[in-house]
Amino acid sequence: SAARTIKIVRIATIVLLLGLLPAASGARLFPAFASSPGARALRSSATTFARRLANINNPAALEKMSFNKIFDKDLAVSEPNPAWFGNGANDKSPHWTNANWLKSRFHFSFAEYNNPRNSNYGVLRVMNDDLVQPSRGFGTHPHREMEIVTYIVEGELSHADSMGTEETLGRGSIQFMTAGTGVQHSEHNRHPTNPLRFIQMWVVPAVRGAKPNYGSMRGDKVEAMRQNAWAHLVSNAKDTSKSTPVEINQDCNMYVTELSQGSSVDFKVDQGRQAYVLCMEGSSSVSGAHG
Numbered sequence: 001s002a003a004r005t006i007k008i009v010r011i012a013t014i015v016l017l018l019g020l021l022p023a024a025s026g027a028r029l030f031p032a033f034a035s036s037p038g039a040r041a042l043r044s045s046a047t048t049f050a051r052r053l054a055n056i057n058n059p060a061a062l063e064k065m066s067f068n069k070i071f072d073k074d075l076a077v078s079e080p081n082p083a084w085f086g087n088g089a090n091d092k093s094p095h096w097t098n099a100n101w102l103k104s105r106f107h108f109s110f111a112e113y114n115n116p117r118n119s120n121y122g123v124l125r126v127m128n129d130d131l132v133q134p135s136r137g138f139g140t141h142p143h144r145e146m147e148i149v150t151y152i153v154e155g156e157l158s159h160a161d162s163m164g165t166e167e168t169l170g171r172g173s174i175q176f177m178t179a180g181t182g183v184q185h186s187e188h189n190r191h192p193t194n195p196l197r198f199i200q201m202w203v204v205p206a207v208r209g210a211k212p213n214y215g216s217m218r219g220d221k222v223e224a225m226r227q228n229a230w231a232h233l234v235s236n237a238k239d240t241s242k243s244t245p246v247e248i249n250q251d252c253n254m255y256v257t258e259l260s261q262g263s264s265v266d267f268k269v270d271q272g273r274q275a276y277v278l279c280m281e282g283s284s285s286v287s288g289a290h291g
Contacts, residue, residue: 005268005289067288075105075129076113086139093133095193101133121276123250126202131195137188143179147203147248149234150175150187151256152219153280155196161185165214172219172226172256174233176246180210199280205249206238217245222256228263230255259284 079100082090090101107127109119119125125146137158150157151174158168159175162184169175177183189196217233222245225231234254237247244253257265269275269288277286 005266067286070107072105075107076110076115078102078104078106078111078113080104080111082136085137085141087136096133096195098131098133101136103131105129120204122274123204123252124201124276125204126200127276127278128200129197130200131197132189134189134191134193134195137190138186140184140186142182142184143177144182145205145208146179147205147250147252148177148179149201149203149246149248149254151199151201151280153197153199155189155194155198156191157196157198158188158190159185159214159216161214163212163214167216169216170219172223173217174219174246174254175216176214176234176248178205178210178213178249180205180212183212199278201254203248203250203252206251207249210249215246221245226256226258228257228259228265230257230265230267 079098080102082088082101085102087101090099105128106113107129108121108125109115110126110128132155140160152169152171154171156168156170157173157175158166160166161177168190177185222231222233232242232244232253232255234246234248234252235242235244236251236253237249239251242253246254255267259265267275
């Protein structure tokens, strides 16, 4: 069949993340490894939506290039006990309107949300949207056998891990962690007044037993590149034809764009591939065509 093209048109201020992912067939979905009942997540209270192409393993659906639109209201919402992640009791703050320190939205089964019919999309096992109160965060917790990619939408994310890494990243930055044989890390919003929002994705690795690894890219390095165009941020470490700031152990590519009013971008979805599109801010119109 011919390749398919996705067209995205900006209606309001928008940041888009598109994952180009392989089909689930042949990929072994290793169990996620987290530390507590709340574990990790990614979602925020801002209006978001996602569109998923129909199951790529179904040739009929592939030919039709059908879309599945997931509304913000359809996402699972989690507001975990602050003690689960080493935080004190919830308190009132002039810089925070939510009753709970964290508001997470899950695209797939995660933590207390368990839906066997919605556990992954190809090798994308987790996509969570986290909104974190100032001066709060996730205490040290373990992961293994997963490629973890995080995109900062708003605020500053402070990361520390058992490999000795410590850094703080701002809007538009991206970080990754190969959990491999096992790693521990923490994530915090150290800012005293500003909320933190980030999107975190867990991708099933192509191989098990990898050596833990960490890497990142600051958002200002690609700020110009992502204006009204796709900035290619993540690719397969084994694919020597591509060079991106982040490389992971899976055949998965991630892109981001910020569109001005009335602008549009196209994205070609090659035969045998599938795509997941997330509107992180604002709203947009998405369409598709063969050829």
